[in-house]
Amino acid sequence: MNRSQFDLAVGAFVALGILALLFLALKVGNLAGFDTGTAYVIEARFDNIGGIKVRAPVKSAGVVVGRVESISLDGETYEAVARLRISSAFRFSKDTIATILTSGLLGEQYIGLESGGVPEYLAQGDRVMKTQSAMVLEKLISQFLFNKAAETPGQTK
Amino acid sequence: MKADPISLLTSLGHAVTSRLDRLGLAARFAFAVFRVLGVVFLRFGLIIRELYFSGVRSLSIVIVSGLFVGMVLAVQGYEVLQRYGSTEALGVIVALSLVRELGPVVSALLFAGRASSAVTAEIGLMRATDQLAAMDMMAVDPLARVIAPRFLAAIFSLPLLAALFSAAGVCGAWIIGVKLIGIDDGAFWSQMQASVDVRIDIVNGVLKSIVFGVAVGLISVFEGFFAVPTAEGVSTATTRTVVTSSLAVLLLDLVLTVMMFRGLN
Numbered sequence: 001m002n003r004s005q006f007d008l009a010v011g012a013f014v015a016l017g018i019l020a021l022l023f024l025a026l027k028v029g030n031l032a033g034f035d036t037g038t039a040y041v042i043e044a045r046f047d048n049i050g051g052i053k054v055r056a057p058v059k060s061a062g063v064v065v066g067r068v069e070s071i072s073l074d075g076e077t078y079e080a081v082a083r084l085r086i087s088s089a090f091r092f093s094k095d096t097i098a099t100i101l102t103s104g105l106l107g108e109q110y111i112g113l114e115s116g117g118v119p120e121y122l123a124q125g126d127r128v129m130k131t132q133s134a135m136v137l138e139k140l141i142s143q144f145l146f147n148k149a150a151e152t153p154g155q156t157k
Numbered sequence: 158m159k160a161d162p163i164s165l166l167t168s169l170g171h172a173v174t175s176r177l178d179r180l181g182l183a184a185r186f187a188f189a190v191f192r193v194l195g196v197v198f199l200r201f202g203l204i205i206r207e208l209y210f211s212g213v214r215s216l217s218i219v220i221v222s223g224l225f226v227g228m229v230l231a232v233q234g235y236e237v238l239q240r241y242g243s244t245e246a247l248g249v250i251v252a253l254s255l256v257r258e259l260g261p262v263v264s265a266l267l268f269a270g271r272a273s274s275a276v277t278a279e280i281g282l283m284r285a286t287d288q289l290a291a292m293d294m295m296a297v298d299p300l301a302r303v304i305a306p307r308f309l310a311a312i313f314s315l316p317l318l319a320a321l322f323s324a325a326g327v328c329g330a331w332i333i334g335v336k337l338i339g340i341d342d343g344a345f346w347s348q349m350q351a352s353v354d355v356r357i358d359i360v361n362g363v364l365k366s367i368v369f370g371v372a373v374g375l376i377s378v379f380e381g382f383f384a385v386p387t388a389e390g391v392s393t394a395t396t397r398t399v400v401t402s403s404l405a406v407l408l409l410d411l412v413l414t415v416m417m418f419r420g421l422n
Contacts, residue, residue: 003202006209013213017317020324021363028252028327029359030350057351064351107243 038088040124041069044098044111049080050134051109052100058084059101060113065090068111084111084128091121100134109134183379190308190378193301203306204313211272211307212314216321218271219264223322226259227251227329234330235338244340248349251330252323256353256362257418260323261315262410265369268315269402273377276307277398280381281391289382304378311374312367319366361417365410372409373402 058066066086095116234250289299334340384394
């Protein structure tokens with residue numbers, strides 16, 4: 001084989017390898033997502049954050065609008081502080097409600113944002129005032145059992 | 158054979174010092190190779206030729222293996238996932254295990270068997286037939302002329318091969334999961350895209366395969382360069398290349414995985 005045939009084969013190899021990398025970046029990963037775009041960070045405090053992890057999705061109406069950037073515990077109020085990185089393409093009103101939800105019965109947990117009606121919008125560093133914590137299965141069951149026990153047979157209609 | 162304590166201690170000491178000796182030799186050799194790396198870029202044709210022999214010629218085995226590994230992952234993953242009714246997560250499982258682990262590791266293992274062994278045999282035979290000594294006589298540095306291009310070719314081609322392996326694996330999983338089993342096409346891709354992070358998963362996978370390329374490339378040229386110049390010596394060196402490279406890749410993978418992915422979840 002002469003030089004130009006080597007060049008051709010190696011050129012094809014490198015092009016193929018770069019195509020594979022692009023395929024991984026664009027089709028398997030999601031480079032086109034907003035990880036690269038501008039974003040702002042808001043803060044939400046929960047009594048119980050449940051199974052939310054760093055990088056968990058933040059969704060509004062089921063659409064991913066951001067990711068959880070960090071989670072920490074406020075040492076004074078014992079609240080979990082989640083910092084949410086939201087894409088600048090989306091704006092949420094000041095009275096937005098942040099809820100911890102689960103996709104499906106066994107699915108991953110995510111934070112749902114429900115925008116309110118106030119015409120002012122959350123900006124960098126703001127705090128979401130209304131939050132709803134994760135449902136803890138054990139608490140639900142004990143509450144249910146407690147209520148069940150409170151119903152004496154005579155009182156039930 | 159005498160089993161007195163003195164001779165036992167002597168053989169233990171010999172085993173330790175000879176290994177340390179070889180390790181030191183390898184370190185000095187690596188240093189010498191790194192020093193001549195810059196010169197090689199002046200004669201890029203040498204690297205092209207080595208890229209052809211180690212990279213292009215490994216394409217078929219890497220792509221076919223990737224395809225089959227992806228298919229097997231899809232079959233096995235589906236088996237477990239359907240118990241929990243979350244078969245849509247198949248894409249996530251396959252893509253993450255390929256991009257993070259199997260792509261870099263398996264392609265490095267295949268590369269060690271397919272290309273590095275050939276490099277060792279080639280250099281070892283050059284040593285055995287005194288070609289390296291002849292180059293030295295002609296004031297051609299064998300490190301720059303023979304060793305460095307082969308070393309660089311391994312570093313360049315392994316990340317590309319690993320990416321091709323992962324891409325082929327994802328395609329294989331798609332064929333099995335979506336086309337044959339009938340998982341929803343949209344869910345397969347969208348869940349994959351939602352969970353695979355470009356920086357954390359894909360870039361780290363590429364970094365891994367670059368490190369593996371350095372390790373595998375260095376081991377193959379070292380074993381060849383210091384092969385005992387006999388037929389038996391060359392065959393031993395080839396075997397050692399494959400064994401040492403495989404072990405080095407697996408050990409490095411553990412270290413890198415702990416460094417990259419610990420504390421993420």
